Every structure is written in structure tokens, then in C-alpha cells.
Amino acid sequence: MSAIFKDHDADRRVNTKWWASRIAIYAALLIWTVICLFPIFWTITTSFKLAPDVMKGNLVPWWDFTPRWKGWESIGLSPRLFGEVSTVREEFLKRFWNSTIISISSSFLAVVLGSLAAYGLSRFNYRFGFMKNSDISFFFLSQMILPPVVLALPFLVLYKSLALLDSRIGLILLYTLMVLPIVIWIMRDQFQGIPIELEEAALVDGLGIWGAFMQIVLPIALPGMVAAFILSLVLCWNEYFFAALLTATNATTLPVMVASQTGSQGINWWSMAALSSAAILPLVVVAIFLEKYIIKGMAAGAVK
Amino acid sequence: MNTEGDLLHTVTADNISDNRRRVGKVMVWGTALLCAALALWQMAYEMDRVARGFETWRPVLYAYMLWATALCAAQVIVNGEKGKRTLFVLPAALFVISLVVFPLLFALYISFTDWNLASPNGPQPNGTDNLVEMWNDGFYWNALKNMVYYVLAVSVEYVIAFGLALLLNAQIRARKFFRVVFLLPLMLSPVAVSWMIGKSMLEVRFGPISRMIRELGGEPSFFGTPETARFMIMAMDAWTFIPFMMIMLLAGLQALPREVIEASKVDGATGWQSFKEVIFPLMLPVSVTAIVIRIIFKLKLADVIINVTSGGPGGATDSVTSFIFREYRDRSNVGYGTLLAMVYLVLIVIFVTLLLKLVSRWMERPA
Numbered sequence: 001m002s003a004i005f006k007d008h009d010a011d012r013r014v015n016t017k018w019w020a021s022r023i024a025i026y027a028a029l030l031i032w033t034v035i036c037l038f039p040i041f042w043t044i045t046t047s048f049k050l051a052p053d054v055m056k057g058n059l060v061p062w063w064d065f066t067p068r069w070k071g072w073e074s075i076g077l078s079p080r081l082f083g084e085v086s087t088v089r090e091e092f093l094k095r096f097w098n099s100t101i102i103s104i105s106s107s108f109l110a111v112v113l114g115s116l117a118a119y120g121l122s123r124f125n126y127r128f129g130f131m132k133n134s135d136i137s138f139f140f141l142s143q144m145i146l147p148p149v150v151l152a153l154p155f156l157v158l159y160k161s162l163a164l165l166d167s168r169i170g171l172i173l174l175y176t177l178m179v180l181p182i183v184i185w186i187m188r189d190q191f192q193g194i195p196i197e198l199e200e201a202a203l204v205d206g207l208g209i210w211g212a213f214m215q216i217v218l219p220i221a222l223p224g225m226v227a228a229f230i231l232s233l234v235l236c237w238n239e240y241f242f243a244a245l246l247t248a249t250n251a252t253t254l255p256v257m258v259a260s261q262t263g264s265q266g267i268n269w270w271s272m273a274a275l276s277s278a279a280i281l282p283l284v285v286v287a288i289f290l291e292k293y294i295i296k297g298m299a300a301g302a303v304k
Numbered sequence: 305m306n307t308e309g310d311l312l313h314t315v316t317a318d319n320i321s322d323n324r325r326r327v328g329k330v331m332v333w334g335t336a337l338l339c340a341a342l343a344l345w346q347m348a349y350e351m352d353r354v355a356r357g358f359e360t361w362r363p364v365l366y367a368y369m370l371w372a373t374a375l376c377a378a379q380v381i382v383n384g385e386k387g388k389r390t391l392f393v394l395p396a397a398l399f400v401i402s403l404v405v406f407p408l409l410f411a412l413y414i415s416f417t418d419w420n421l422a423s424p425n426g427p428q429p430n431g432t433d434n435l436v437e438m439w440n441d442g443f444y445w446n447a448l449k450n451m452v453y454y455v456l457a458v459s460v461e462y463v464i465a466f467g468l469a470l471l472l473n474a475q476i477r478a479r480k481f482f483r484v485v486f487l488l489p490l491m492l493s494p495v496a497v498s499w500m501i502g503k504s505m506l507e508v509r510f511g512p513i514s515r516m517i518r519e520l521g522g523e524p525s526f527f528g529t530p531e532t533a534r535f536m537i538m539a540m541d542a543w544t545f546i547p548f549m550m551i552m553l554l555a556g557l558q559a560l561p562r563e564v565i566e567a568s569k570v571d572g573a574t575g576w577q578s579f580k581e582v583i584f585p586l587m588l589p590v591s592v593t594a595i596v597i598r599i600i601f602k603l604k605l606a607d608v609i610i611n612v613t614s615g616g617p618g619g620a621t622d623s624v625t626s627f628i629f630r631e632y633r634d635r636s637n638v639g640y641g642t643l644l645a646m647v648y649l650v651l652i653v654i655f656v657t658l659l660l661k662l663v664s665r666w667m668e669r670p671a
Contacts, residue, residue, distance in 0.1 A: 120392025
């Protein structure tokens, strides 16, 4: 009976319990959403505030303060200044461009080197001296443990003598080194999931090892490579430590620019907020549109 | 990994003539000699033994790259099909070795010198002086002690991340929206975060959080006492990195076999029981992997500290990395700083090895 009529006392109790759990779940989700979004909301709105708005603690745009472009004018990015020549904008764009070039090239380089190595390690048996496959894998992955501070100084001296200090290439090489273990970790997992019969069939059909890799395996592993690429991109874009030590004027990246502004006395909140927003927005956009790949990249290796 | 032979078998009849072998060997040794000769010459020039030389070491770098390329090409020339296989791993291996092993050896050398960038003499070996100085340096030990606190904070992050992963795995609407929102903090650079939260939201006069605390009748002070300052740093770092663990745990939850959980429900387990007896044990490998990786990342913690407190008050928030960063930056004390970094590296390697040994039976495969 109770299967048809759901108005028995016992069923109702379950119902309230179900509702209680629903409400608890959504309440928890909403609380954490606020925790995640409020700092971002705060930064973006502050970039449109004037000094009185900051001091009065106004929060909601249009309701208790009128958005102004003042903050964005201080980095030369406001509708009024777009037509004009602006040195601050050039400065900002130069940093932005540095960050873009450095993070994209080093991620690309890391994905190329890392995929090749991961493929080799998942398919063939190597012997370099005493090192076997598992040792080579461990050698690559153990680089993850290496703290950047250990390498910082030798690189400072090395780059000085190679005239690579304060150059993009220097940073690209270092960042590639930094993300390479992560790329290998992700790609090894990807290649292990590809059935070996595919390549065997390709070999029978007359392709070489490299031909099979390029024409058969690569297209299948492409989503994994995109995931590795985006994850590396995020790490490189946000890197601060090496950039702070190894660059001075030409090759400084956005994080260094943000950090150098916070250091100065009497910072303008609105210009700092505009600068921070501009520094985080590209990755926020990436996160919104390419979330699938980021999650895929991080999940690889965790689940097997 | 199978030990019998290659997973992907190839049968090839390589007929490599002696001539071809010779060409390959000449290529490798020729370029190696060129590189060595250039390096020696440049070294002699810097020591004023030779009158003419290059301005920088760049040509040596080019020669080195030429040698690396020749080495890769020679693999195919000398070993044929087997060389093509080696070619997959060799570039990455050469890259890592030349960028890690050489600098590490160099770092080992400078860490036993009294090198200060401000002094005109350059590096002078000074035996174990640096070690003695480290032994007596309270701030370094303090930074190491802080690292212990920071690593312990991972356990709290893990609990929150697990909770969030469970929430996202529940039957909810707008799951994709929540997933993107929860992921966002991970995308932000620690430097931007340190301004957004550390320097503006936690600002004592105008920050929204200070304002809220004042409304509630408290007196906001976030970086005044050592305990709160350390807690604030932990909170900011946790805010950025909780999504990282959350995603890994969520992937683990989604890969759990449905039948087992349903079976536990059929057997009459309540939600809490099925979590404790079924889900949590099944999640152990993923949890351990996530925690280990998170700890490895945590050991590099520096950006937030450098930008928000620069170690203060009184070194209470210093991590080892931020401490050494200031040693380089403010005092140019290169030799000593490098020794501290090398000691830290040794400690980390020991710690991580022990950790992996300890947890490897809960992990499905070693990291």
C-alpha cells in the first residue's frame, strides 16, 4: 500500500529528512560559492571605485557607488584612453605580452618533450647504464620535488655568464623544466590507456615507429595533451619566484609587475585592483571555457 | 612495466655499414670536442691566460646545443631502428639533465663558499663555516618549524576538499556551474591573491572583512600576532589550493563502482555508515595521492608569504623558500643562502622518501 499512497506518517518523515538534506547541501554549496567568488568580485568592483567609495566600504555597483574608469585609466585601459598614446598601457601590454609568450612557449615545449618521453616510456624498454624504465620515470617525476629555491641561484649565475638574464628564453627554459614532470605524469597515463594493437596494426601496414606515433597515437592522445598544455599554462602564467629573481626590466611578467606595485608606499587601491583584475582575467576566462580539460588533466594519474 | 621486452614489438633488419657507424661517432665526438675546446678557451680567457675570447659564454651554449643535436641524430645513424626508439626519451632526458644536474653540482660548490654578490672577491671556499652559521641561525630553524605547521595544515585542507568533492558528487542541479566556480581560485596567481585578499580584503581600515569584524564588535588585526598571521597565510594558501585536491578527489568519487555503494544501501547502511565503511576505504588510494602531491606543492610555498608579510611578524610566517629569497634579495648572501637551500633539498628528499615508503601500501602505484 505504502508504495502507492505516499501519505503515511513514515513516508512524510523521510520526505522532510530528504528536504533537510537538500537544503543543507545547497546551503553548503552556496556558502563555498560566496567564499570563492567574493574576492574576485571585490577586486573587479574595486577597480571601478574612487577613494571615497573604498573608504566608505561600498560594495554593490550602481546601487551604492557609481562605477568609474579611474582604476583602469591608471594602466591605460579605459574607453577614453584607447585612442591616445599611453605609456602606462605600453608598459602593461609589454608585461602581458611577456607573460603570454613565455607561458605559451614553455607549455608547448614541455608538452612536446614530455609527450615523447612519456610515449617512449610506456612502449619500450630502455637501459641507460643502470637506469631501467621505472628508474627513468622516477627520475623525471622526482623533479617535481625539487624546490625552485635550490635552482634559483645557480641559474642566476649561469644565466649571467650566458647573457640570458632578463631574457624570455631563459624563463621559457626554466618554466619548461618546472612543468615537465607534471606533463609526463599526465601523458604517461594517457598513453597507457591507448591500446597497443592500434600501433601494431599501423606497423603491419608499413608505418615506422615514428609514423605510427605521429599519425595514429597523436590524434587519439590530443585531448590529454590539451589538458597537460592548459595545466602547464596556468602554472607558468602564475609563476613568480623565478621571474622575480631572474628578470629586471625586459622580460618581467605580470606577477612581478603586480608584486612590485604592492611593494610601493601609498598604493592606489583602484589601480592595484585594475592591475590584479587584468592579471587574473585571462585565466578566469580559460577556466570558464576549458574547465573540462583542466579537470581532465588533474584527474589523470589520480584515478587508475 | 613488463621486463621481458618492448610492449610494442618491432622486427627490423638493420644493415648498418661500418662507414655509417663511423660517421655517427665522428659527429658526436667532434661536436663534444668543439664544445669542450670552446669552454676551455673561454675559461682561459676569463682567467686572463688568453688575450682574445668571447664576451659571454653564449658560443659555448650553442656548441653544447649542437652536441646535443648531434647526439640525438647519431642515435639513429649508429643504432638504426633501436636509435629511433631512444629518440623518444633522449631529448627530454638531455634537457632535464643539463638544466638540473649541472646547476645542482654548481650549487653544491657555491654552498661551501663565502660568496656575497656585494663583495668584489667572488666566491672563496670557506669549508664548513656556512654549516656552522646555519646551525646557529635561529631564523632558519624557525622557518623549518613553520614548514611543519604549513604541512600539517594540509590535513584540514583535505577534509574541506573531501567535503566539497562529496557535495559536487551529490545529486545537485547546476553541477557544472558549481564546479567551475569552485575551480576558479586555483586559476589565480598567488601574487594577485596576496593583493586581493592579504592586502586589500584584510586591510585593517577599509578591508571588507575588517569592517565586518568591527560591525560584530571585534577589533581586526590579522598580521599582528604570530598565530593569527600564520593562520591567515595558511588560509590564503588553502583558498587557492583546495580546488586542486577537490578535483582529484571528485575524479576518484566518480570512478567508484556504483554497484558497491548501491549494495551497501540495499544492506541498510545509512549515509554516514556507507561513507565510513565503503566510500572512504575505497577512496584511500586517491586520497593518499592527492595529499602527497599537495604536500610536495606545499613545500614550495613562498609567493604569498613574500608578498603579504615578508616573513613577519618576527619570522612567524616564514617558509624556508621565502627566508632564502630574502637572504638572496636583501643581503646578497649567495653562498650561505645556497647552502640553506641545499640542506632544505636534502631534508625534503628524506621526508618525501619516508612519506612515500610509509603510504605506498595505501597507494595503488608509487608516485
